[in-house]
Amino acid sequence: xxxxxxxxxxxxxxxxxxxxxxxxxxxxxxxxxxxxxxxxxxxxxxxxxxxxxxxxxxxxxxxxxxxxxxxxxxxxxxxxxxxxxxxxxxxxxxxxxxxxxxxxxxxxxxxxxxxxxxxxxxxxxxxxxxxxxxxxxxxxxxxxxxxxxxxxxxxxxxxxxxxxxxxxxxxxxxxxxxxxxxxxxxxxxxxxxxxxxxxxxxxxxxxxxxxxxxxxxxxxxxxxxxxxxxxxxxxxxxxxxxxxxxxxxxxxxxxxxxxxxxxxxxxxxxxxxxxxxxxxxxxx
Amino acid sequence: xxxxxxxxxxxxxxxxxxxxxxxxxxxxxxxxxxxxxxxxxxxxxxxxxxxxxxxxxxxxxxxxxxxxxxxxxxxxxxxxxxxxxxxxxxxxxxxxxxxxxxxxxxxxxxxxxxxxxxxxxxxxxxxxxxxxxxxxxxxxxxxxxxxxxxxxxxxxxxxxxxxxxxxxxxxxxxxxxxxxxxxxxxxxxxxxxxxxxxxxxxxxxxxxxxxxxxxxxxxxxxxxxxxxxxxxxxxxxxxxxxxxxxxxxxxxxxxxxxxxxxxxxxxxxxxxxxxxxxxxxxxxxxxxxxxxxxxxxxxxxxxxxxxxxxxxxxxxxxxxxxxxxxxxxxxxxxxxxxxxxxxxxxxxxxxxxxxxxxxxxxxxxxxxxxxxxxxxxxxxxxxxxxxxxxxxxxxxxxxxxxxxxxxxxxxxxxxxxxxxxxxxxxxxxxxxxxxxxxxxxxxxxxxxxxxxxxxxxxxxxxxxxxxxxxxxxxxxxxxxxxxxxxxxxxxxxxxxxxxxxxx
Numbered sequence: 001x002x003x004x005x006x007x008x009x010x011x012x013x014x015x016x017x018x019x020x021x022x023x024x025x026x027x028x029x030x031x032x033x034x035x036x037x038x039x040x041x042x043x044x045x046x047x048x049x050x051x052x053x054x055x056x057x058x059x060x061x062x063x064x065x066x067x068x069x070x071x072x073x074x075x076x077x078x079x080x081x082x083x084x085x086x087x088x089x090x091x092x093x094x095x096x097x098x099x100x101x102x103x104x105x106x107x108x109x110x111x112x113x114x115x116x117x118x119x120x121x122x123x124x125x126x127x128x129x130x131x132x133x134x135x136x137x138x139x140x141x142x143x144x145x146x147x148x149x150x151x152x153x154x155x156x157x158x159x160x161x162x163x164x165x166x167x168x169x170x171x172x173x174x175x176x177x178x179x180x181x182x183x184x185x186x187x188x189x190x191x192x193x194x195x196x197x198x199x200x201x202x203x204x205x206x207x208x209x210x211x212x213x214x215x216x217x218x219x220x221x222x223x224x225x226x227x228x229x230x231x232x233x234x235x236x237x238x239x240x241x242x243x244x245x246x247x248x249x250x251x252x253x254x255x256x257x258x259x260x261x262x263x264x265x266x267x268x269x270x271x272x273x274x275x276x277x278x279x280x281x282x283x284x
Numbered sequence: 285x286x287x288x289x290x291x292x293x294x295x296x297x298x299x300x301x302x303x304x305x306x307x308x309x310x311x312x313x314x315x316x317x318x319x320x321x322x323x324x325x326x327x328x329x330x331x332x333x334x335x336x337x338x339x340x341x342x343x344x345x346x347x348x349x350x351x352x353x354x355x356x357x358x359x360x361x362x363x364x365x366x367x368x369x370x371x372x373x374x375x376x377x378x379x380x381x382x383x384x385x386x387x388x389x390x391x392x393x394x395x396x397x398x399x400x401x402x403x404x405x406x407x408x409x410x411x412x413x414x415x416x417x418x419x420x421x422x423x424x425x426x427x428x429x430x431x432x433x434x435x436x437x438x439x440x441x442x443x444x445x446x447x448x449x450x451x452x453x454x455x456x457x458x459x460x461x462x463x464x465x466x467x468x469x470x471x472x473x474x475x476x477x478x479x480x481x482x483x484x485x486x487x488x489x490x491x492x493x494x495x496x497x498x499x500x501x502x503x504x505x506x507x508x509x510x511x512x513x514x515x516x517x518x519x520x521x522x523x524x525x526x527x528x529x530x531x532x533x534x535x536x537x538x539x540x541x542x543x544x545x546x547x548x549x550x551x552x553x554x555x556x557x558x559x560x561x562x563x564x565x566x567x568x569x570x571x572x573x574x575x576x577x578x579x580x581x582x583x584x585x586x587x588x589x590x591x592x593x594x595x596x597x598x599x600x601x602x603x604x605x606x607x608x609x610x611x612x613x614x615x616x617x618x619x620x621x622x623x624x625x626x627x628x629x630x631x632x633x634x635x636x637x638x639x640x641x642x643x644x645x646x647x648x649x650x651x652x653x654x655x656x657x658x659x660x661x662x663x664x665x666x667x668x669x670x671x672x673x674x675x676x677x678x679x680x681x682x683x684x685x686x687x688x689x690x691x692x693x694x695x696x697x698x699x700x701x702x703x704x705x706x707x708x709x710x711x712x713x714x715x716x717x718x719x720x721x722x723x724x725x726x727x728x729x730x731x732x733x734x735x736x737x738x739x740x741x742x743x744x745x746x747x748x749x750x751x752x753x754x755x756x757x758x759x760x761x762x763x764x765x766x767x768x769x770x771x772x773x774x775x776x777x778x779x780x781x782x783x784x785x786x787x
Contacts, residue, residue, distance in 0.1 A: 109722065109723045112723050112727070113723065113726060116726075116727055116730065117730075120730055120734065123734055124733075124734070126616065126617065126618045127616065127733070127734060127737045127738075128737055129616070129617055130609075130614040130615060130616065130617060131614050131737070132614075161704070161705050162705075163704070163705030163719070163720060163725060164703070164704055164705055166722075166725055166729075167702075167703045167704075167705075167725060167728075167729045167732075170725070170726060170729040170730065170733075171703075171729055171732070171733055174729075174730065174733040175733070190730075194726060198722055198726070
C-alpha cells in the first residue's frame, strides 16, 4: 500500500493503512517548565508593576505636599550614583573594558537630561492648566497601562516595543507632573520618572544576568517597599496590589505548568515548510 | 433691339453734365463710367478723353447727357442738350434726366443715322462701381483668350467688368484737382476720409518707430540690474500693477513693431490688441472724468481711514475674545496670552501707521486716479494693490498663524514617529523602525507632549485668522479677481476686432 491517490491499488477506497499516521509528531516545541524558574522569571513583571506603583505613590506624596521635592531629588541623585557604581562594578566584573569616554558620555547625558527638564519645567507646569484633572488622570492611567503592556519582558513578540513603552511612561509622568503645585515639583517628578522607568530596569537586567540571588532579594525588597508605600495611601489598595503580585508570581506560574499538560500540538509532513538555514549569505 | 445702359449708383446724385463711358456696339449696350459736369469746353473734353483712351486702351467716348434738374423743366436746356448731341456726335445719343420730387427718370435715345423711326426698348441697369472694382472678377484675360465659343457667350458681362476695371485711370482724378474738367464717379465720394487714411498711413511709420524706441527704452530700464535684485524682483512679482504694466508694455511692443504680420491670425491678434487698448483707455478716461467731479476723491479719502479704524477695532475685539476662553475651549493660557498680545501689538502698529498716513491719503488717491488714463485695467490693478496693502495686516496674521500651525504639525508628525520608535527613511521614502538613544527618546517625548498640549491653541488661532482673511478675500473679491486675472485672462485681449469684423 502506498499513500498516493494516482495509483490503482488492491484496497477499498476507505482503507487506512497502519502506516498512515506514522509521521505524526506531538508537542515538539513544548517546553517543560520548572516552577521556581518561572517564578524567578516573573520577577520582571513584579518589578515593573512595583515601579509603576512606587511612581504613583511618590507622585501622590508630592501632590499632597508630604514629600519635599528637594528630599526626593537628593534621594534620587544618591540612589542613581549608587546604582551607577553598582552597574559599573557588575560590568567590570564580566571583564568589559572600561573607558573614560563612556563615563563622559554618561555625564553629558545626565547634564542634558537635567538641563532640559529644568528648562522645560515651567512650561510643563502650565501645560495642562486648562484641561480637567480627570482627563489627565485617565490619560496617565492609559499611558502607564500601555507602558506595562508594551514593556520588553523578554518575550519575542511583535507587540513588544521598549521605545514605545518608555515614551508612554515619560508622557504619563509629564502629564502627572503638570498637576503638581510648582515647577520644581514638576522637574523633580520628571527626573524621578526617568530614574525609575529608564535607569532602574537597565540595572535590573544587569543584576539578573550576573547575580540571580541578589536580584531575587532586591525584587522582594522592592515589592515590600512598594506595598509599604501603598499602605500609607490606602489599605484596600495594598491588599489588592499584594493579591495581584502574589497571583502573578505564584499562581500564574502554577497555572502555566498545569496547563502545559493539556497541550496537544500535532506536527507532520503537512506542516508548511520552514526554512531552517540562514539564507542571509545568499542575499548578500 | 434692346439698348442696355449700365449706370453707376454714385452718379445718380451728380449734377447735370455729360455721360462718359464706353459703347459696346456688338451688345448694343452703353457702360457709363462717369459724369462730366457743366461748365466745360467741348474741345478740352475731347482732348481729355482722347488722352485717356490712349492710356487705358478703353474706347471712351461721350455717350449722352445727364440732367439732374432742381427746377422745373426749361425749354432752353433741352434744346441745349440736343445741341450737345450735335457737338459730340455719338450714335445713339442717350439723354438721361432726373427730376426733383420724382421717382421716375426719363431716358431717350436718339438715333440719327437709322432710318427707322421705331422706338428701341431701353433697359437701365444700375451697378455699383465700387463693388465691381473691389470684386476682382474683372481681368480674366486668359478665359477670353481661350477662344471658346461658350466663354465668349458668357463673357458679355465680363466685358462690362473689364471696362470698369481698365478705366482705373479715369477714377484717379478727383474733384479737388485743379483741372478744366470736373467728374463724378465712385472715387469722388468720401475723398476726405481717404485723404485722412493716406495721411495716417504716412504718419504711422514714424509714430510706430518712435513708440518702439520709447518702449525699448522703458523695457531696458525695467530689465536693468538695479531693479531685478532679489527683494525688488519679489515685490514686482507680487504687485499686480507691475504685472499689468508689463503686459501693457508687451502689447504695445507687439502693435508698434514695424514688421508685417506673417499671417491672418497674427494680423487679427494685432488688431484685437489695438482695439482692446483703445477701449480700455476710453473706459479709463470715463472713470477719470467721473472721479474728478464733485470732489469724489476727497469723500473717498475721508471714508477710507475710519473704515480701516473700524476694521482694526473689530479685530481687537476678536483678539480679546480669543484671549479669554473662546467657546469654552481648553486653550493653553500662557501661549494664548502671548499670541494675543503679539497680534494686538501688530494691530496697534498698523493703526498708528494708518493715522500717520491719513493726511496724505487724499493726495495719493488724486495722483493714483491720474493713472486711469493709462486704461481701466491699470486703474483696477492699482486699486487691487491698494486694497491688498490696506489689508496687509490681516494677511500677515494669517501667515503667522499658518506658519506656526504648519511648524507644529510637522513637529508633531515627526515626533509621533519617534514616539512609536520609527523614523522617516529619506532614501527609501518610507517609515522604518529605528533604535533611539535614551536622551533622544526623552527629549523627543518631552517636546511631543508639549506640542500636543499646545496644539489646540495654535489650531484655533490658525482657524480664526484663516477665516478672517478668507472673509476679506471674499469682500474684495472683485479686486482680487482683477489681481489674479491680471496674470491670466486679461493679458489675452477680448476679441473686439473679430466681433466687429463679423458684424
